[in-house]
Amino acid sequence: MKDRQEKPDRNSKPETLVNEKNELPISGDDSCSYQAHGETSYNDEESTASGHFCSGLRLNGFHFIENILDTMVNPVSYKDENGVFRLVNEVHARKVLGFPKEGIIGRTISELAKEVFDKGDRRYIVEKKNLLEGCNEWTGIEVEILNHGGSRTEEQEFIVADGTTKTFILNKSALKDENGEIAGIVTVMQDITELRQMEKALKENIQAKDQLNEQLLKTEESYRAVIEKTGQMVYDYDNQSDVITWSGSIENITGYPAEYFKNSRAAFWIGHVHPEDRKRVLEGFESLDTGKDFQMELRFRKKDCTYIDLEWNTASIRDENGRVLRNLGVVKDVTEQKLAGINLQRSEERFRKVAEQTGQVIFDLNYKKHKIEWAGAIQEVTGYSPEEFKLFDESVWLENVYPEDRHELFSALKKSFEEGKRFKVEFRFRKKDGSYIHVENSGVWLQDDEGRTYRTMGVMKDVTDQKSAMEIIEASERKYRSFMQNFHGITFQTDENFSPVFFHGAVKEITGYSEEEILHRMEWTDIIHPSDLPRVFKEQEKVWNSQEMLSGDIDCRIIRRDGTVRWVNLIYQKVQGENEKPKFLQGIIYDITERKETEKYLANLEAARQKEIHHRIKNNLQVISSLLDLQAERLASMKTVRLEDVLDAFKESQNRVSSIALIHEELYQNKKSNTLNFSSYLRKLTENLFQTYKIGSADISLKLDVEENTSLDMDTAIPLGIIINELVSNSLKHAFPGRKTGEIRINLCGSETWRARKDHKQRKITGFTLEISDNGIGIPESYEIGNSETLGLQLVSILMDQLEGEIELRRKGGTDFILRFNVEKKS
Incomplete structure (x- = not known):
């Protein structure tokens, strides 16, 4: 195997993995010649033996494999020994690299990165390290696989097509060609982003839990220490x-x-x-x-x-x-608290019983439980039954408080609550019948272990009677204060020796001395007139030593500081001490000097009045004597005197005397004046006359029109009374012969004017008009005023001359006498 430490020639023709018919090359034993090697195996033979790719299966066409890869959820790619992408599935192309498959096949990663930068796509520069590594054709692990074969697994983060960072497990395996040479690398990616996030969250939760447990342990230890203490x-x-x-x-x-x-x-x-x-x-x-x-x-x-x-x-x-x-x-x-609660409950029960017996209502308001309990004399105080009142909460209770009292009640309770002090408030409360009573609420605020107020207890009691009593007392005190402020006398107390120990009031005004002088430097003997002193002491000793007499009063004279003498009235009372023995005398002193002077003046006035009355009686008796002389002369002048004439003469004389007596009677009833109420006198006079001259069954009526409270003195009233007596008597005797009905009218009115006297001073004159008339047969035409043969009419003329008045006689429709006279008001 040739060394792959150097970067493969990018321009060399890549070895083909498919034949001209686009078929996968198959070895002589009909097995796939390129294989996926183990994760850490470096033994090519073991890798080849570990698994043949599509053993015994000849697949017609490269696209079949491509379609299978596109169905996978894991990103898959294949790069040849020059780093050129020869195969990628749809997930890797679109979601990881962000290019269509056509844009990836035949290009290297650096070419793709250059295109990204040329377009200005900045998503790959979030992690510079990933970007630099991604721009190399081969990573370090891939170079090692190309040199030694086998497979490798690593974990790596990528910024994928949508810009998010994903964590992947990458399995990279060497792929050999039909000659057994390493032709490229197949990469299968597994997205473990969520797994790593869960692991991270779990780790953070474990750390937080450890910290919480450590904190809890410390808290528990602290809590135990506090609890133990x-x-x-x-x-x-x-x-x-x-x-x-x-x-x-x-x-x-x-x-x-x-x-x-x-x-x-x-x-x-x-x-x-x-x-x-x-x-x-x-x-x-x-x-x-x-x-x-x-x-x-x-x-x-x-x-x-x-x-x-x-x-x-x-x-x-x-x-x-x-x-x-x-x-x-x-x-x-909680044994002690339990016992305290039991004792409190017993105490509360006793308190409830006491409250009920004393006419009080107990309340217990718990703010935490939003509950209020009532007990005691509920019905007696509120008029509600206990069952009805127990339904009252705070809001219902407050609705029964008089509206004008609510603000003051709230303010008082709020202040007491904030200060944590006892409270006592008065307000008006509506009973069940709608009436209001004065109640007093007093109670305390209770606090819990944390010092927060959670409860209030107290009593509500009816203080209406006390309130009324207090109002009476306050009114009495106001009257007393007003009395003392306007009191013009002296209040005093004396000891058993009658020495003053308390002296208060108008001391200076009455005695001329100060209170201090009276109390500390003077005795009764210094101010009571020497002539009255024995009498004063005698009266005080009589009360002091008597078992029955508790009080007394005496008038005496005092000598003021300036030497003048004043009259005072001493009213004193004995105050009993222990064993019913006298303790001291107390009383008041009034200045009665003006009263005494008035009494003296009135006494002198009464004496003068009595003298005047005696003088007038003497004059009136002389008038009566003269009238009798006139009557006697008239009888003596008569040739023949019949018994009937004598009786008539006596009756007339009797009526004349009665008219004078009535005036004295009215005068005595009005002792404060020398004048009499003539309107009242006139009613009595006419009533007597009608009784005297009652004529058979004839119905003679009287119409009296006199101004009320018309006052005349005796000098005017006596002659005027005799005149009225004569004229009314004359009508009753002669105006209605043989008639069943008739009417007599009397009208008296007056008007005031001012006239000048001889000394040029103005005087007040009242002009009176007296009209006496009847609707009888009329007086004879032969009668002339001042030339009458009858004694009565002669007296009328004489007395009118005495009054300096005038008489007018009218005969139309009966007889009408009009008398006019003036009365000067005496000062």
């Missing part, structure tokens, strides 16, 4: 071997040394569990294979045979297929 036990349960590995505070919790539970099985551990809890614990171990995390409480027997409460927490570790391999967890002693 926090007084807990850590376990690692191998589901396959049923072995539990323990660490942590084993001896502190169970009383057993750590070796006692070393590599123990689940059954050994369960044997120490309280009999009543074993079934649950066994079911828990059986569920570990499902990988479901859980938490369980159980009772465990310690070495000293006492039982403790443990909390068992577990979490599973799985393989890549999701199969549970191990279960890790923590076991901690």
Whole structure:
């Protein structure tokens, strides 16, 4: 075999592998003369013997082999000893080299590369090494095969036609001609890109898993150290071997040394569990294979045979297929928490009972569970039954809060929550019947082990009565403050010696001394008038020593700092101490000087009034005496005096006296004035007259039109009353003879004017008009005013002259007297 270290002559005629009929050359023994050699064999004879290509088969035509190669999924090519492609299948041509088969056959790899560069196709320069090696006609392995024969296998990456990088296994074998000489190399390629990618990913996963296991191991060690310091036990349960590995505070919790539970099985551990809890614990171990995390409480027997409460927490570790391999967890002693919970539950139960008995509602709001519980006097406070109210959540409860109170409630609760302090808030709450009550909510915020608020507990109670009472107290305090601010007296307290120990109020205004002077440098004897002092002490001692008298008051005089004398009223009260003995006197002092002066003035005024009344009575008696004299003279002048005339004379005199008496009666009823209400007097006067002159069955009516509250003094009222008495009596006696009906009218009105007096000062004058009329038969035409024979009408003329008035008589439709007079208002 000739040496192939040098590059074959590219211009030499390549040896043909087919005959002129385009048939494959067959050796004398009818076997193929070119063969595929073993992967690493260098023995040509072994290669030839290892397998004949299409033994005993003579194939007619080269294209048959080409068609067979095109059906293969692996790229296949054949290059002669000069590096010229003589045969490529479709996969190698299109998908690997990126040329049609016709463009490859008869050309070398360097020629193909040059064409690629000439076209500007840059896909091959991604890997420079592959490109340079690809541009040589032969690789190192191919040169070795051409020189020594046999076959070789190598792994290599190529940038293929679509620009992607692929990894291939290349099997290169020498092919001999009919003379046994190496004519070229056949290359079969196997794409292992996905395999290599999977191997790479697997390798990376293994590395990541190793790192994770190392990290987990460190974490477990740290976690065990922390757990041990926090007084807990850590376990690692191998589901396959049923072995539990323990660490942590084993001896502190169970009383057993750590070796006692070393590599123990689940059954050994369960044997120490309280009999009543074993079934649950066994079911828990059986569920570990499902990988479901859980938490369980159980009772465990310690070495000293006492039982403790443990909390068992577990979490599973799985393989890549999701199969549970191990279960890790923590076991901690919760005996104290359990006892505390039981005690808390008992305490809460007692608290609920107390709340129910005291009319309060308990609430327990858990934010984690989104649950609120109610207990206590629910129906008493809210009107809802316990079953109805237990359906209330936070939103429903807040809807029952008075709308105007919600913002203030939210603000108070938010501030309390942020500060973590107790809260106490008042607001109005709507009961079931729609009415609102005042309630007080007070409670606390509870935090978990991580310091986060998760719960609030407290009570809600009805404070409506207290609120109303407070409002009454506040109103009373406001009144008291207002009273004290506007109080013009002095409040005081004295000890058992009657020495002042408290003096407050208008001290300066009443006494002229300051409060400090009164309390520290003065006694009662320094300010109470000497003449009144014995009486004051006597009254105070009487109250102090009496069992029945608790209070008293007295008027006395005090001497002010400036020496003036003021009247004061002392109102005092005895305050009992221990054993019902008097402790001190307290009271108030009012300045009553003005009242005393007014009383004195009124007393003097009353004396003058009494004197005036006596004087007027004397004058009126003289008037009555004069009237009786006139009546007597009239009777004496009569030639014949009948009994009837005497009786009429007495009746007339009686009516005249009654008119005067009525005026005195009205005057006494109005003690504050020397004037009388003439409209009221006139009604009583006419009523008496109608009763006196009641005429058979005749229906005589009175129409009275008098301005209300018309006031006249006695100097005007007495003569005017007698005038009305005479004129009305005259109508009742003479106007309606033989008639069944009749009407008498009285009209009194006045108007005010100002007139100048002789001293040129203006005076207020009221001009009155009194009209007395009837619809009777009329007064005789012979009657003239001022020239009457009857005593009554004579008195009318006399009294009108006294009033400086005038009389007008009209006879149309009866009798009508119009009297006009003026009254000057006295100052």
